Amino acid sequence: MIKFTSVTKRYSEPEPALKDVTFNLEAGQFSFMTGHSGSGKSTVLKLAHMAERPTLGDIFVNGFSSKRTARRDIWKLRRQVGFIFQDFRLLPNRTVLENIAFVLEVINTPSKEIKERSRILLNKVQLEAKSDRMIEDLSGGEQQQVAIGRALAGNPVLLLADEPTGNLDTESTKNIMDLFWSINQSGTTVLMATHDLNLIQDHPQARLLELHSGKLINDSGIKASY
Ligand SMILES: Nc1ncnc2c1ncn2[C@@H]1O[C@H](COP(=O)(O)OP(=O)(O)OP(=O)(O)O)[C@@H](O)[C@H]1O
Ligand SMILES: [Mg+2]
Structure with a gap:
């Protein structure tokens, strides 16, 4: 690979x-x-x-x-290929949901599926409750979780x-590691x-x-x- x-x-x-x-x-x-x-x-x-x-x-x-x-x-x-940047590189002045939806649009996801798929991704990174928050209103750890959700949006190989996990607490780190292992198990x-x-x-x-x-x-x- x-x-x-x-x-x-x-x-x-x-x-x-x-x-x-x-x-x-x-x-x-x-x-x-x-x-x-x-x-x-x-x-x-x-x-x-x-x-x-x-x-x-x-x-x-x-x-x-x-x-x-x-x-x-x-x-x-x-x-x-999904890439999680060390400095996140999210779209500022946009919401959490818009940051994820943007990637799904770029990869031609049917518009009626975008909301549901964004919701599933945000649930995986434990940020569903913050989907309408602006990026700049999130903590560093939360921004990192959005960046992780975005990287997984296209089901990367x-x-x-x-x-x-540089900005995450122990519990969020464990969640993200479990998520990475599970996508690895499905072939990524x-x-x-x-x-x-x-x-x-x-x-x-x-x-x-x-x-x-x-x-x-x-x-x-x-x-x-x-
Ligand atoms: N765009 C650049 N221009 C010039 N030097 C660079 C550039 N990017 C990285 N470097 C240099 O290359 C070396 C390796 O940097 P790199 O960012 O790959 O390290 P790293 O292992 O990721 O470090 P960290 O743990 O701090 O993230 C460093 O000496 C750095 O200063
Ligand atoms: Mg580095």
């Missing part, structure tokens, strides 16, 4: 953000990606989403090649989640960046990829898919 082969990514700094990173995440797997701040976790996810391109090396995501996918075709990949591949070691310890069934200063220093290997 995601294949990185000798990927190096250099931004403006001379020191690359990623150095010769190689890994292969099979369809159906659940993997954490951990490492200290600045180790390159978000960079891996942005490359997998083609928001960035590698400086060196090859990336394949759900059959799309970093070398061969034209900019105008990236939407075809993104239609099948792949979920790229960047610190998706999950790659989740986190530096929450307790969370990783609580889920030994997941694969663990660890970055240190842009290098992949640890890979617990391919674990059984669910």
